[in-house]
Amino acid sequence: MSDESLRSSKDTLHIDGSGYSQLQNLPQLAVAIRSPDKNVHIPALKSILDIVINEPQSIDALYENDIVNVLNKYIGSEEVEDAYVLSSTILHVIGVRSKVIDSNIRAGTATESFVQIIHSSNEKQSKAGSKALCDLIEENETIRNSLLTTGFIQVVIHTLTSGSQVPSQSSSSSSSQIISDSPTFVKVGLLDVILRLVTVAEGLQPLSILIPLLEEQKKNGETELKVKARKILGQLSSEGINDSSGNEKENEKDQKIKELKDTNKKQDEQLKQKDEELMRKDEEIKRDKEELKQKDKILEKEKLEKEKLAIQIQKEREEKEKEKKKANELQLENARLKAELTKAKQLVSTVPQEQITSQPKPQQTLQPSQSDFPIAIINKDPDCYEFIYIDGYQKKINKKKNERNTISLVQVLDNGIWTLEALFQNTGGYATIGIVRDSYDIPAKADYSVRPHTNHIAAFCGGNSVLPVYYNGKGTGGNAYFQDNQILRLEFDSFKGILILFIDNVQQPVYFSGIKEKVQFVICLNDKGASCTIRSLKKLNTSTSKHLDNEKIIQW
Numbered sequence: 001m002s003d004e005s006l007r008s009s010k011d012t013l014h015i016d017g018s019g020y021s022q023l024q025n026l027p028q029l030a031v032a033i034r035s036p037d038k039n040v041h042i043p044a045l046k047s048i049l050d051i052v053i054n055e056p057q058s059i060d061a062l063y064e065n066d067i068v069n070v071l072n073k074y075i076g077s078e079e080v081e082d083a084y085v086l087s088s089t090i091l092h093v094i095g096v097r098s099k100v101i102d103s104n105i106r107a108g109t110a111t112e113s114f115v116q117i118i119h120s121s122n123e124k125q126s127k128a129g130s131k132a133l134c135d136l137i138e139e140n141e142t143i144r145n146s147l148l149t150t151g152f153i154q155v156v157i158h159t160l161t162s163g164s165q166v167p168s169q170s171s172s173s174s175s176s177q178i179i180s181d182s183p184t185f186v187k188v189g190l191l192d193v194i195l196r197l198v199t200v201a202e203g204l205q206p207l208s209i210l211i212p213l214l215e216e217q218k219k220n221g222e223t224e225l226k227v228k229a230r231k232i233l234g235q236l237s238s239e240g241i242n243d244s245s246g247n248e249k250e251n252e253k254d255q256k257i258k259e260l261k262d263t264n265k266k267q268d269e270q271l272k273q274k275d276e277e278l279m280r281k282d283e284e285i286k287r288d289k290e291e292l293k294q295k296d297k298i299l300e301k302e303k304l305e306k307e308k309l310a311i312q313i314q315k316e317r318e319e320k321e322k323e324k325k326k327a328n329e330l331q332l333e334n335a336r337l338k339a340e341l342t343k344a345k346q347l348v349s350t351v352p353q354e355q356i357t358s359q360p361k362p363q364q365t366l367q368p369s370q371s372d373f374p375i376a377i378i379n380k381d382p383d384c385y386e387f388i389y390i391d392g393y394q395k396k397i398n399k400k401k402n403e404r405n406t407i408s409l410v411q412v413l414d415n416g417i418w419t420l421e422a423l424f425q426n427t428g429g430y431a432t433i434g435i436v437r438d439s440y441d442i443p444a445k446a447d448y449s450v451r452p453h454t455n456h457i458a459a460f461c462g463g464n465s466v467l468p469v470y471y472n473g474k475g476t477g478g479n480a481y482f483q484d485n486q487i488l489r490l491e492f493d494s495f496k497g498i499l500i501l502f503i504d505n506v507q508q509p510v511y512f513s514g515i516k517e518k519v520q521f522v523i524c525l526n527d528k529g530a531s532c533t534i535r536s537l538k539k540l541n542t543s544t545s546k547h548l549d550n551e552k553i554i555q556w
Contacts (some may be wrong), residue, residue: 022051023061030065045074045086052093059097068094107146111136115155118189119182130189134196144201147193153206156190160213184222191217191228198235207236211243328376328410335374341392373537376410377523380444385525390533397532399525406448406457406524409537412438413492414518417543420490421535422523427484429464430526435492435499438518448524449473457522458512458556460490460501469510471554478510478552487535490521493543497556500545509548514556 025047032044048067051058062068074087092109100106114136117129136143146152162182198204210232217229375395379385384405388396397407409420413435424431432448440456448457449470459470463483467475482488482503489502492515499512499519523532 022047022055023058026051026058026061026065026067030067030070033067033070041074042082042086045083045090049086049090049093052090052097056097059094062094103142104146104150107140107142108150108152111143111146111152115152118193119159119186121183123183123185126183126185126189130192133193137193137196138200141201144197145203147197148201148203148206152193153209156194156210157213159187159190160210160217184225188224188228191225191232195228195232195235198232198239204236204239204241208241208243211236211241331376331410332374335376373411373539375534375537378408378410378442380442381405381407393536395534397523397525397534399528399530402526402528403445404447404524404526405444406432406436406442406446406453406522408436408442408520408522409534410520411537412518412520414438414494416494417540418492418494418521419536419538419540419544420521421538422488422490423485423533423535424462424482424488424525425484425531425533426527427462427525427530427532428527429462429481429483431462431482431530431532432459432465432470432522432524433488433490433501433532434459434522435490435512435515435519436522438520442522448522458499458515458554459522459524460488460508469554471512471556476510476552476554478550479508480506491540491543491545492519492521493545496543498545502544507545507548509551510554511545511551512556513553516556 029044029048029051032040033048035041048062052062068091071087071091074083075091092113095109096106100109111133114129114133118126118133120126120129137147159182194207194210198207214229214233217225218233219226221229372393375393377385377387377395377397379387381403384399384401384403385407386398386400388398390396411418420433422433434448435458436442437456440453442453442457446453448454448459451473454471454473457471460479460482461468461470463481465475465481467477468479468481469476479501480503482501486504489505491500491502492498494515497513497515499515501508501511521537523534525532
């Protein structure tokens with residue numbers, strides 16, 4: 001754009017009588033300030049400044065033409081001072097006309113110019129700016145509040161620390177930067193403003209951040225700075241304003257103390273809770289111990305009662321055993337007496353009548369042979385068996401039901417050689433003869449081949465059995481099967497502990513050995529109508545058995 005065109009534009013900046021507005025030139029001016037021709041920048045900026053000042057409604061148009069962003073470029077570059085001044089001024093006017101509501105911010109905009117003047121390199125202008133701002137502080141509370149809250153204090157810190165070394169902000173360099181030093185009169189002017197603030201303003205706590213710098217100036221600053229710093233520090237001290245960093249440290253210390261107290265209190269509460277928990281557990285343990293103690297007492301009492309009961313039961317059992325033994329003895333005695341009576345009757349019947357009447361009756365007691373014992377049977381199935389005496393010694397056992405029942409003789413076999421002679425009839429091969437432990441009480445309806453009975457009964461079996469010998473749930477072959485009407489004889493030698501079967505006086509090779517306890521003879525019939533005649537029960541002086549070549553032993 002040529003100077004002629006700019007002058008032409010300038011001539012048309014103001015609104016004429018026909019209502020023409022300078023705003024129409026903004027697009028053309030926006031192009032001019034972007035032009036590579038630097039000669040047109042200053043005239044264009046001046047024209048824009050005139051528009052901003054004279055036409056408040058131009059603000060929106062400036063943004064629409066992106067003029068604000070271009071102005072930022074001039075502010076960032078200090079190559080052309082006039083361009084910088086004009087750009088800053090335009091932006092300042094835009095800021096002022098932006099209708100800011102916050103009074104402190106608006107006041108900050110007003111004081112910013114004074115701060116700029118104070119930082120002028122012209123000492124006279126700097127002092128004038130400082131005095132003007134101090135007067136404004138005296139008159140306007142909003143200005144005072146703005147200076148305390150909108151960044152002025154940071155400007156003071158920056159200026160007072162200028163000329164000192166600070167770490168470089170560049171991440172690529174570890175060196176330090178030296179901030180260019182501000183003239184002393186600038187620092188004095190700023191301290192005058194601070195001094196005026198501390199004398200007339202309220203809410204001075206934000207100034208506490210300056211105390212370390214003021215202390216430094218008081219010690220090492222130039223004379224005028226020392227005086228100003230001393231006065232400010234004195235005024236702050238009188239207002240109770242202390243070093244914020246010190247306060248922060250004190251506050252931090254107080255906070256730590258508070259945290260420690262809180263922690264200790266919390267720990268005390270936790271310890272108290274743990275103590276209470278331990279006390280509760282101790283109480284529970286005590287209760288448990290007491291309960292266990294009571295239970296032990298109850299158990300001990302029950303144990304004593306059980307022991308007493310066991311003793312009582314044992315006594316009753318012994319009494320029953322005594323009664324049983326006595327009953328067996330009485331039964332044997334009764335059988336013996338019956339046998340004697342029968343034999344006596346038979347003897348009397350054989351004497352001629354004449355001899356009986358002519359001769360006096362001799363005093364005589366009839367006794368059976370010393371080797372014969374009465375045949376008495378323990379019968380727990382009276383509905384299954386009936387017993388018939390034959391000639392006073394023999395006893396016939398008749399089966400009344402089809403049911404397998406095992407019965408034993410009363411006589412206990414011990415301390416001698418015992419023999420039982422028997423004959424089976426009408427059994428069909430289902431008959432058994434043997435022994436049972438005296439300690440085992442055979443119950444009613446007991447099958448000798450079924451557990452637990454077979455564990456205690458040694459049996460020789462009839463012709464229809466699977467095997468002729470049976471004991472402890474196991475059958476054994478080797479003996480002959482006995483049949484009806486054969487004379488069977490069992491011989492039990494308690495000295496040798498053996499049991500042998502004879503069939504028609506023929507010794508059988510399979511026998512039982514190792515019988516070192518008292519036993520009784522047993523009989524078992526299956527079918528109704530079957531019978532067993534026990535011919536004799538004797539005690540021998542000498543065994544009738546012998547060793548056979550094919551003998552086989554079953555261990556008891």
